[in-house]
């Protein structure tokens with residue numbers, strides 16, 4: 011089976027893990043600091059703070075940015091649930107704006123329609139590694155005095171107008187979950203150029219302790235730290251990242267080139283100023299007689315791993331449609347009746363697309379097999 015997730019870990023990661031064990035420094039320490047320095051250099055940010063995962067990175071970034079209970083934050087419903095859950099953790103209200111039918115990213119025009127007096131921030135997600143239209147979103151944010159908090163959890167190696175995703179808004183959050191372009195197993199990071207914000211994040215991440223350490227707590231914070239064990243995998247993956255991104259790009263471009271004329275098949279559109287990081291290559295069936303379930307079945311029958319992702323938009327998840335009946339914040343905050351929300355494009359795209367393997371473990375020969383199989387399925 012050609013896998014759609016295949017972390018490129020081996021000898022180097024084993025040696026790095028052994029070195030951490032030999033050092034007996036298991037908690038977060040010098041290895042994590044080394045990773046942060048490398049990640050700053052890679053994305054071009056002043057500061058990187060590692061976290062236990064991407065969800066905790068988002069939670070911290072929102073809280074440290076001053077998002078308060080009752081504030082509205084506009085985001086996409088076509089994403090992993092963590093994007094909007096992190097808004098809810100602060101008692102803030104996720105407001106869903108529909109996506110663009112070709113890029114699958116939040117549609118700036120729809121964002122503008124959702125702005126109210128309570129709107130404090132936009133939380134764009136660069137879905138599958140495809141950068142959002144950050145110029146349009148920044149213009150809206152400037153006009154309405156809103157923050158941009160980027161969910162870059164899927165977009166390592168993605169750029170808009172020459173800037174790495176996550177460094178365009180006030181703050182950006184990354185995930186290093188096992189499937190990601192840069193995996194730790196579990197892990198995350200926040201990047202920013204704002205020193206004050208970085209200090210607030212450091213404090214909240216470590217139980218509200220002052221940076222000097224000791225048992226002195228100025229805030230109610232969390233334990234969202236990582237470990238040297240996870241960071242050791244991260245450092246080795248960081249060294250391999252340029253080559254891994256190149257392999258993803260090579261594989262994705264084989265699909266773009268070889269399947270551009272295939273009737274009823276489409277891939278995610280990329281804005282002119284954007285560079286896709288190719289976390290996920292998403293194919294779409296535009297043929298009514300060829301439902302996505304059939305495409306996936308045929309791919310699997312030909313030893314090609316595939317799946318649907320986000321076929322249920324966040325607002326349609328039972329956790330959201332029932333939110334005013336059970337979530338503790340609902341005792342203080344009235345959330346929208348999410349069962350009445352409608353983002354027709356997100357609902358349609360969620361039903362029509364499927365994942366195609368392009369990870370660095372997939373060879374050019376595998377890609378030719380994938381191309382030939384898709385041609386057979388769609389013709």
Ligand SMILES: Cc1ncc(COP(=O)(O)O)c(C=O)c1O
Pocket residue numbers: 063064065066089090092093135161163164184185186187197198
């Ligand atoms: C878009 C998006 N946001 C947030 C997250 C949360 O990251 P993590 O799984 O590391 O908590 C993910 C991870 O899958 C993601 O894909």
